[in-house]
Each structure stands twice: as structure tokens, then as C-alpha cells.
Amino acid sequence: MLETPKTNQKPLWLVIIHLLRWHKPEGRLILMIPALWAVFLAAEGKPPVPLVGVIILGSIATSAAGCVVNDLWDRDIDPQVERTRDRPLASRALSIQVGIFVGIVALACAAVIAFYLNPLSFWLSVAAVPVIALYPGAKRVFPVPQLVLSIAWGFAVLISWSAVTANITTPTWLLWGATVLWTLGFDTIYAMSDRQDDQRIGINSSALFFGKYAPTAIAIFFIGTIILLAGLGLLVHLNTPFWISLILATIGWIWQIIRLQQPRIPHPAYGEMFRQNVWIGFLILAGMIIGYL
Numbered sequence: 301m302l303e304t305p306k307t308n309q310k311p312l313w314l315v316i317i318h319l320l321r322w323h324k325p326e327g328r329l330i331l332m333i334p335a336l337w338a339v340f341l342a343a344e345g346k347p348p349v350p351l352v353g354v355i356i357l358g359s360i361a362t363s364a365a366g367c368v369v370n371d372l373w374d375r376d377i378d379p380q381v382e383r384t385r386d387r388p389l390a391s392r393a394l395s396i397q398v399g400i401f402v403g404i405v406a407l408a409c410a411a412v413i414a415f416y417l418n419p420l421s422f423w424l425s426v427a428a429v430p431v432i433a434l435y436p437g438a439k440r441v442f443p444v445p446q447l448v449l450s451i452a453w454g455f456a457v458l459i460s461w462s463a464v465t466a467n468i469t470t471p472t473w474l475l476w477g478a479t480v481l482w483t484l485g486f487d488t489i490y491a492m493s494d495r496q497d498d499q500r501i502g503i504n505s506s507a508l509f510f511g512k513y514a515p516t517a518i519a520i521f522f523i524g525t526i527i528l529l530a531g532l533g534l535l536v537h538l539n540t541p542f543w544i545s546l547i548l549a550t551i552g553w554i555w556q557i558i559r560l561q562q563p564r565i566p567h568p569a570y571g572e573m574f575r576q577n578v579w580i581g582f583l584i585l586a587g588m589i590i591g592y593l
Contacts, residue, residue: 310393316402319371319388320364326578327367330486332359333581334479335456337588341475341536342464345592354416355460358425361410366432366452368403372396373436381497421463428455439503446491446506450483471535478528485521486577488514489556493570515560522553529584538591545587549580 310318321327335355339347371378371389378390388394394402407429414425431452438445454476461472484506491498491507492514498505510517526546533542556573559565 315388315393316398319368319394319399319402320406321367322364326575328360328363330574330578330581331363331453331456332356333578333585334453334475334482335359335460336585337479337581338457338460338472338475339464340585340589340592341471341532342461344536345589347464351463354413355463358410358413358459359456361406361413362428362432365403365406365410366435368399368406369433370436372399372403374439375399377501377503380501381494383494383497417459417463418466420466420468421459424455424459424462428452428459431455439505441504443504443509444506445504446484446487447480449487450480453483454480471532474528474532474535478525478532481521481524481528482577482581485518485525485553486574488518488521489560489570489577490574492560493567515557518560519557522557526550526553533591538588539593540591541593542584542587542591545583545591549584552576552580552583 317323332355335358336352339352339355343351371387374384375389375396378384378387384390389396389399410425414422417425431448435445435448435452438448442448457476457479458468458472461475462468488506488510491505494505495507497503498508506517507514526549529546532538533546556576559569559573
């Protein structure tokens, strides 16, 4: 049975932008960051400019496709969650058919971009697709779905690194591990804002799984991120600017962990801490680039 889109005053192009979350760039940037970490480290600070463009466009297209897939899975759940009830598919501002079409276009764009890459990177891109597609379903059956999302995020490292070197080495895996742990940390913070709604409708999240120990789990994830990034810095001989950026990032994560220990946290604070991780990620990227100079 065909769905009839809800009457909406916004033009179609603007509703589609909301479907792709392009009006909230922090979520797109935070996926792009590990990919940029990888491409600059693999190329020792001097990657080919066209390849950097491909990585940026690829991350945008992949993120767009992931958002659509997520919203198609959750179109009947999102209306029950305060943070997501106004999403285009949840609010019926767009029909399922339009959502599927937009998702196919985004995925096709990602596929075209992937053909620019070498065979290893291309097949890693293919391998990432089922992980991205299954993440929304994991929320229904897996107690820590953020781990699935983190593994999907980790593919950005593997794809981008291998796009430069055509292989995967020990430093690649250190960066992959750091990315997975960092993603577990910031996405558990993000999930904490939805705990009451998720518990009421029966959706799993790392915030619910760890419960009152969620701040401790986040601290462990960030500590692991720091250790792996430090090991990576030593292995690839990054210079002082990287270590300064890592120290500053560590201060930022410590501040977030201390704030999460507070008994009462304003609801918008979780989103603020998520967005702060975008700046922390770019700070580390700057340290990596300058650290090679």
C-alpha cells in the first residue's frame, strides 16, 4: 500500500536535506574525521589532493545513505522518541517510496566514488555496506548496537588508509581500534539523551546496557582511544604538534567524563558533548598533519 506524504509547507528539496541530515553537519563531519586521519597518516601528511576530495565526497555520500537506511528502519519508532519525531519519514513529510529513492541515489553516488579507489579499498567499501544497513536492526536485537555503528565507522579508516597504500598494516589497525573506541565513547554519550524513550519502547543502546556505569564505560573507551593514538604516534614517528593535540584532546575528554559524573545533567548537554567531539577530532587531525611537517 502506497503511503501519502503528510502535507508540509517546506519545499521537497529542504525536506530531503533534513532526511540526509545535511542541516546538522556535525554528524557528517564526525564520520569524515577518521577517514581524513587515515588518508593523511597513510600518506605521511601529503596525500594527493584528488584522493582527499574523493574521501570527503565518499564519506558524505555514505553518511547520507546511512541516514536514509536508518530512518526507513525506524520510521515507526522515531515518532515515539522526542529527539527524532520530526524526522521526515517519522513525521510522514516524505513517503517511504521517496525515502527509498533518495537512499538508492545516495548509495549509487557512494558506489561511483568507490570505483575511483584501488581494488582493496573498493571491496572494503562493499564490505561496509551490510554493516551500515544492519546497524538500525541491531538496536532491536543486540544489547550494544553502538558497537555495530563503531565497526561501520572503522571501515572509514580501512578504506581511506588502503586507498593510499593498497594494504593494511599495524598502524592501520591501531587507528582502526582508536576510531572504534572513540565512536563507542561519543555515541554512548549521544545515546544517553534517549535513555527514557529507548527503555519505554524497547530499543537497545549502550547507554541502557551500561546503565549507571555508562560514564565509567565512556571513560574506558576514551582512555583506550588515547592509548591507541599514542601508540600510533610513536610507531609512525609523529612530532610534537601531534602530542600537543592529543594532550588537548585528553583534557577535553576528561572534562566530559567529569561532567557526565554529575547527578543531574541538562538534556541538551549530551548533544553539546557530541558536537565537542567533532572539534576534538579535527584538533587531532591538525596535530597529525602538522606532526609530519
